Amino acid sequence: MSLEQNNAYYSVLNYLQLPVVVLSANEHKEVFQNNSFQLVAQHYLNASNNPANRHLAQLISSRLLKNDVDKLEVEINNGSYRHIFRFTANVVGEHVIVEGEDITELKRSQFLFNRTNSLLEDYSKQMFELAHTDQLTNVPNRRALFAKFSQLQSNHKDFSCTVSLIDLDHFKRFNDSFGHDFGDQVLVTFAKHVKDSIDDTCYFARLGGEEFCLIQINNKDTFCFANTETLLQTTKTIKLMTPDNSNIGMSFSAGVAVYGKDGISLDELLNKADKALYIAKENGRSRVVKFEGA
Numbered sequence: 145m146s147l148e149q150n151n152a153y154y155s156v157l158n159y160l161q162l163p164v165v166v167l168s169a170n171e172h173k174e175v176f177q178n179n180s181f182q183l184v185a186q187h188y189l190n191a192s193n194n195p196a197n198r199h200l201a202q203l204i205s206s207r208l209l210k211n212d213v214d215k216l217e218v219e220i221n222n223g224s225y226r227h228i229f230r231f232t233a234n235v236v237g238e239h240v241i242v243e244g245e246d247i248t249e250l251k252r253s254q255f256l257f258n259r260t261n262s263l264l265e266d267y268s269k270q271m272f273e274l275a276h277t278d279q280l281t282n283v284p285n286r287r288a289l290f291a292k293f294s295q296l297q298s299n300h301k302d303f304s305c306t307v308s309l310i311d312l313d314h315f316k317r318f319n320d321s322f323g324h325d326f327g328d329q330v331l332v333t334f335a336k337h338v339k340d341s342i343d344d345t346c347y348f349a350r351l352g353g354e355e356f357c358l359i360q361i362n363n364k365d366t367f368c369f370a371n372t373e374t375l376l377q378t379t380k381t382i383k384l385m386t387p388d389n390s391n392i393g394m395s396f397s398a399g400v401a402v403y404g405k406d407g408i409s410l411d412e413l414l415n416k417a418d419k420a421l422y423i424a425k426e427n428g429r430s431r432v433v434k435f436e437g438a
């Protein structure tokens with residue numbers, strides 16, 4: 145191919161705005177002596193950074209390697225790397241026409257984009273956790289309980305459960321006698337006790353204040369009721385050290401409603417459990433009562 149033809153080819157590539165560099169044997173001796181594709185790439189980068197070299201078209205050695213790569217990583221003088229995309233070096237007549245796209249900045253942007261994306265994902269997971277966790281006791285909150293219930297209901301064809309609404313007895317007295325921090329400690333101790341006592345057929349959440357809910361999934365009503373009673377007995381064995389160094393115990397009252405018999409929505413079940421809880425309180429607290437009404 146003549147120089148004229150090469151220049152025409154080169155102009156077309158320039159017109160298409162493809163980064164094209166023509167390397168000369170005289171100015172880039174080491175490239176041709178070493179026959180190195182990597183060196184071609186480096187010179188391509190140096191030349192494309194320097195517009196004065198762009199139109200360089202001189203005689204070259206036909207010993208130069210002819211090669212094509214989709215992606216190439218090239219180390220430049222300062223030890224950093226640049227990424228070149230669709231890199232080709234073709235011997236055309238007396239010239240080597242080198243083409244490629246320096247996509248280093250694009251790569252950087254992609255990296256930053258991916259990093260930002262994964263940070264945003266982490267952040268939204270954290271936000272989700274925060275929105276579904278009770279900050280004092282670290283157990284699921286009311287929102288999480290409702291979400292879990294509807295998830296269980298829609299995912300399991302034969303779903304059944306009992307709902308125990310649990311209310312700590314005379315909780316206000318802990319606050320009034322020993323301060324709000326001690327009241328907090330009572331709530332944390334109780335929540336931990338329940339978490340340590342249940343297995344993965346149960347879901348336990350704090351509804352707010354001194355009110356908690358225990359859902360027991362796909363077990364017989366009598367078994368679940370007995371479990372809640374056992375939980376009451378073990379709760380009564382907890383001894384808390386008060387700020388004035390005395391021991392104090394705690395208990396709870398609970399109302400229990402059964403899925404299907406007493407309702408199928410969580411609102412309905414909590415409502416029925418609350419009615420049973422009221423009876424438990426009326427009858428002296430520290431007891432578990434099943435909803436028996438219509």
Ligand SMILES: Nc1nc2c(ncn2[C@@H]2O[C@H](COP(=O)(O)OP(=O)(O)OP(=O)(O)O)[C@@H](O)[C@H]2O)c(=O)[nH]1
Binds near residue numbers: 280315
């Ligand atoms: N320390 C502390 N107290 C809370 C928290 N949330 C609610 N309380 C307090 O809990 C107390 C609940 O009082 P009551 O509704 O009268 O309940 P109770 O004293 O347990 O009475 P009964 O349920 O009838 O046995 C109120 O004084 C609230 O201020 C909390 O996160 N930490």
